[in-house]
Every structure is written in C-alpha cells, then in structure tokens.
Amino acid sequence: MDFLEEPLTLPGDGAMGTELINAGIPMGSCFEELCVSEPDRIAGIHESYIKAGARVIRTNSFGANANRLAKFGYENRVNEFNWAAAQIAQQCARGTGVYVAGSVGPLGITKTSDSEIIFREQIGALLEGGVQLIFLETFTDPEELALAFYIKQSLHHCPTICSLACTPDGRFPSGTTLASALEKLRDLGADLVGVNCVNGMEAMSQLCRETAGIESAYPNAGLPKKSSEGRWIYPTTPDEFSKMTSELVQTGVRLIGGCCGMGPLHIEAMSRALKKIENPC
Secondary structure, three states: OOHHHOOOOEEEOOOOHHHHHHOOOOOOOOHHHHHHHOHHHHHHHHHHHHHHOOOEEEOOOOOOOHHHHHOOOOHHHHHHHHHHHHHHHHHHHOOOOOEEEEEEOOOOOOOOOOHHHHHHHHHHHHHHOOOOEEEEEEEOOHHHHHHHHHHHHHHOOOOEEEEEOOOOOOEOOOOOEHHHHHHHHHHHOOOEEEEEOOOOHHHHHHHHHHOOOOOEEEOOOOOOEEOOOOOEEOOOOHHHHHHHHHHHHHOOOOEEOOOOOOOHHHHHHHHHHHHHHHOOO
16 A cells, blocks of 8 residues: 555654664764664664554654765765665565655755755655655745655655654744644655654644644654663653553644654654554454
8 A cells, every 4th residue: 555545644663863872872972873883783773663563663863964064074975874764664664565655854054055955965865766756844944844755756756755844833043933844744745744853742642733744753752761771761651652642643633753762662652652542443
C-alpha cells in the first residue's frame, strides 16, 4: 500500500540522538558519521523502533548537510553519509511494511544563495539511497522549509512530510503563525504538514486542538534533567504518551511519533494505543 493511501493513523519512530547519547555517544558528536563507522549501532536503533510498532522510520541524517558537517570536517562526505543512512534504514525495513523517510533538518545558517545547493545535495543523496519519503523536520523558519520542499519537488515527487518547530502558542521568531505556515505548505503541495520537537505532550496536544490541519505530531518528552550517572532523563513516561495518543488522533493527526527523549518504550506504548483505537473490542 502507498504511504498516502494508509487509512489509519500511523505510528512513527522516536528519537535517534537521545538514544545514541544514552548509549554512550558523547553529546556534540557527529551522529550522522556513525552510519559509516558504526552502522550496526544505527541499525539496532531502527530495529528497536520497528519492533516497538513503528510504521515509519527516519534515517539518521538530520544534520547531514554540508554546512553542519563542516563543523566536523566532513563537508565533502554528504553523499556518503546520506546514502549510508538510507541504506541502513532500508535494510532494517525490508519485508516489514515499514516506510523509510529521509530525515532532513534545517541548515543552521541564514538563508543564502548556497542554501539551494546544500539542500539539493543532501536530499538527492537520500533519494539515491532509496528512501520512500522525505521528512523535512524541526524547521523554525517556514521560508527555509518552503525552500527545502521546493528543492525536493524538483528532484522527485515521492511523499513529503513538512514539520515545523514552534513555540507553544504557535508562533515563529519571524512572527509568522503556525496556522499560516501550514496553510502555505499545503498550498505548495506538501503531502503531510505538522509539528515536532520543542513542545512536550501537553503543549503538543494543545497545538493540535487549536490549530486546524496538523497531520503529523512528534512531541518531545519534556525538559530533561541529568542523572547522577550522566544520562538525560525526560519526564514523559510511555504511559503518559499512550494516554495522549487518542487526543492527537481525535484532532485529525495521521502520523504520530516522538522527538527528543522519546524511545522505543514510548513508541511501543503509543502503537498499542493506536491499535486499541483501531480495534476497541
């Protein structure tokens, strides 16, 4: 079945970065490079989300653009990292009915004439690697997201999820409202529009209730605190995520996953809740 023809709300995956940090990878490392140096580690995280019930997994490529990779001296390895990220996820999803989405984040720079070139390089490499969808996520500038979507459309017309990160009251630094940003993205032809990160469960639920047309929701697990062992502990429990799932579905959300702090146990609880909604008896 095609992704856009799925009749029910799909469970997505959870965070990659916080899972890597909790596994001992130092914060501030280049997580995307691990697709080449430690592919089994990345595959293990994908597999844990698939086992938990995720039907959409995102590649480990969020920051794999030339600008962000330049901080590590890897600006010439964009194609290598993104192709590897796509291949790892594809291998994990093979035969499972799980969709692989190429994760693309903001560039981390003010929009310049190079932005188009940078987006084109990363998205092109993910498509060459075999992803079925493109997931443009955690954008705080709706104009930058619109540019990324334009570039993606110029390369391929596979389904695209456009996801913004805004304040709890649905605004961006530019003053643009979430409602107007989502409307513009839909007018441009985005297949699914939504929000991710920044906001925890309660704020995310409120955004979905108060802003019409949110189709994808990936909340984080609240604000973290560091444990005595050096692990980051997020307050939202799997049970709390499960209880919020029905509220998100009622607002019309078609894809639910997790951002920072949301791990396999959260996705498993959310997936069970979606199955219960689908088959209440």
